[in-house]
Amino acid sequence: MTTVNLQYYAQLREQAGTGGEQLSTGAATLRELYDELRSRHGFLLSSDALKVAVNAQFSDWNRALREGDTVVFIPPVAGG
Amino acid sequence: MNSFRLSVVPVDLVPLREALQHPGSGGFCSFEGWVRNTNEGREVSGLEYEAYAELALVEGERIIAEAIARYGVLATHCVHRTGDLVIGDLAVWVGVSAAHRDEAFRACRYIIDEIKHRLPIWKKEHYLSGDTAWVACSHIERAHEHESPAADADHGHAHHHDAPVAASAPAFSPDYSRQTRLRDVGDAGQAKLAAARVLVIGAGGLGCPVLSYLAGAGVGTLGIVDGDVLDASNLHRQTIYDARDIGQCKVELAARRIAALNPAVAVHTWAQPLHAGNVAEVFAQFDLVVECTDDMRSRYLSNDAAVLTGTPLILASVYQYEGQLQVVSAKPGEPCLRCLWPDEPAPGVAGSCVESGVLGPVPGVLGTMQAIEALKILLDLPRPVEPALLLVDLLDVGIQRLPIDASRGCARHGGCAAVAQRALAQAQRDCDVDLIFDSLDDAIAAGYRLVDVREPDEIAAQPLDAPSCCMPSAQVAVQAGELPSGRLLLVCAGGRRSAHAARELRGQGMREVYSLAGGVLALRSSCDRLPATTRSRSAS
Numbered sequence: 001m002t003t004v005n006l007q008y009y010a011q012l013r014e015q016a017g018t019g020g021e022q023l024s025t026g027a028a029t030l031r032e033l034y035d036e037l038r039s040r041h042g043f044l045l046s047s048d049a050l051k052v053a054v055n056a057q058f059s060d061w062n063r064a065l066r067e068g069d070t071v072v073f074i075p076p077v078a079g080g
Numbered sequence: 081m082n083s084f085r086l087s088v089v090p091v092d093l094v095p096l097r098e099a100l101q102h103p104g105s106g107g108f109c110s111f112e113g114w115v116r117n118t119n120e121g122r123e124v125s126g127l128e129y130e131a132y133a134e135l136a137l138v139e140g141e142r143i144i145a146e147a148i149a150r151y152g153v154l155a156t157h158c159v160h161r162t163g164d165l166v167i168g169d170l171a172v173w174v175g176v177s178a179a180h181r182d183e184a185f186r187a188c189r190y191i192i193d194e195i196k197h198r199l200p201i202w203k204k205e206h207y208l209s210g211d212t213a214w215v216a217c218s219h220i221e222r223a224h225e226h227e228s229p230a231a232d233a234d235h236g237h238a239h240h241h242d243a244p245v246a247a248s249a250p251a252f253s254p255d256y257s258r259q260t261r262l263r264d265v266g267d268a269g270q271a272k273l274a275a276a277r278v279l280v281i282g283a284g285g286l287g288c289p290v291l292s293y294l295a296g297a298g299v300g301t302l303g304i305v306d307g308d309v310l311d312a313s314n315l316h317r318q319t320i321y322d323a324r325d326i327g328q329c330k331v332e333l334a335a336r337r338i339a340a341l342n343p344a345v346a347v348h349t350w351a352q353p354l355h356a357g358n359v360a361e362v363f364a365q366f367d368l369v370v371e372c373t374d375d376m377r378s379r380y381l382s383n384d385a386a387v388l389t390g391t392p393l394i395l396a397s398v399y400q401y402e403g404q405l406q407v408v409s410a411k412p413g414e415p416c417l418r419c420l421w422p423d424e425p426a427p428g429v430a431g432s433c434v435e436s437g438v439l440g441p442v443p444g445v446l447g448t449m450q451a452i453e454a455l456k457i458l459l460d461l462p463r464p465v466e467p468a469l470l471l472v473d474l475l476d477v478g479i480q481r482l483p484i485d486a487s488r489g490c491a492r493h494g495g496c497a498a499v500a501q502r503a504l505a506q507a508q509r510d511c512d513v514d515l516i517f518d519s520l521d522d523a524i525a526a527g528y529r530l531v532d533v534r535e536p537d538e539i540a541a542q543p544l545d546a547p548s549c550c551m552p553s554a555q556v557a558v559q560a561g562e563l564p565s566g567r568l569l570l571v572c573a574g575g576r577r578s579a580h581a582a583r584e585l586r587g588q589g590m591r592e593v594y595s596l597a598g599g600v601l602a603l604r605s606s607c608d609r610l611p612a613t614t615r616s617r618s619a620s
Contacts, residue, residue: 009399009402009471009473010399010400010402011399011436013400013402014400014436019473019475019476049421049425051420051421051469053482056480056481056482057482057483058420058469058482058483058484058485058488060488072471072480072482074404074469074471074482076376076397076404076420076421076425077397077398077399077402077403077404078374078375078376078379078397079285079374079397079398079399079400079436079438079443080282080284080285080286080287080372080373080374080375080396080397080398080443
């Protein structure tokens, strides 16, 4: 299991009901992690519609998770 | 009875008031000007009005005609006294009858202000001290100059407000000393700002602070693009507008606000959103573009035009308590919006203020940040060289800066310019998707079958007053086979979901599918209902 810190923005924050959380996960990659979170929180957006950043750098969805990673999911927002 | 007259004898108001009674009138408003006992500190015993009657009558009738055209009132009458009057006498009377009180109040105010301002009537005041003086009956300020009556008949073209303030306003000389005192600004920086041309797309929650700060800073030319009229729900975040502005075109309101704030700024307005056919041409007229809409389509269009014309673009958007900001430098090799999110998300995927809500100051903060970025670019102030997406979280009060690696974005699809070129070409092919109709009956008469793509609760709240079939926008692409045959006009509330669905259907090979531009809202746009006389005034 890997322990990661998660941050949610915009719709994801709203759907998760929190701006962030710490999670122990069996997911190996960011994509697997997001799939797990989708079923856990009922996220409506697919990963295609999102950007993901790890430790303040945009990242590839296939990147392997490492202990202590801070992962941020960023949907596009349109309000003005 | 719509008329203006002069009277040398006291006026009987009863028949005047009765003459304005009309079965369609729901409101009557009158104004009476009386002779008072002091003027500018001197005690007055009475006065004498003298008019250049021929001109006063013609001009008075003209003012009344303008008020009728401008406010759509049913009937008005005005009478102005001449000759000798004593304290308490009625000097001028204006009566207006209208369907609703708002028009009645506004028209009444308009008429009295214009009469005081324009009519060749002078008064000779008799003072208690025995002497007399002629006093011009003019006022410097007219209330309606601060409200916008104005919509443009020709939405597709820019309107120029190079000298939009009233000619009677006192000369104003801007004082930029508080910013020129900054060592990095100085007179040289101020000259750069004066020479700068900045386009602000969207005069809403983000656009209000951008426009205010850039006008205040003395940016020489500001362009404003916005196709909306002001709604009461805008006022909690769109701070340059007033409650009395509701229903009026934002570009006109914003242009007037800028003129009031800094008359030295030249303002050009576009009262319709830019489209694939004109966006590059418009961008080429500016040094910098600030994208402040709540519309994903506009953001992608702006991105593509910025890349293709090499115009720097400052993007921002907000969601509830947070926002995003990205500066697209539009230099070769630097990342653009599509480097992050390659394709425009479907409507509904990216949250909007309407659906998700927003706290008023959130766009205020992000718009203010856009204004700072704009000034930094124009003044060549120090700023991070590394392109990044800024995430601004105003609940936790944190800003996260995520560097964007250009090599992982559009570079993998031929580069930003090639991607933008393809996207703009596609948008141009889809340009004819949007059709403008004044009413749904017109569309049906023109041979279109209506498809209402709003959600069931929206349809229940406001059904279309014309025959249509219903299919929510998200279903249209997957259930295309169930749509009626023939030429289709998709309809939604604001025209975005219907346009997106229409483009999806075209992508499936259906050619004769269109979208009602502006949606149901546009069918009753007050912009389009203003009389022609009002429109022509607005461009002056």
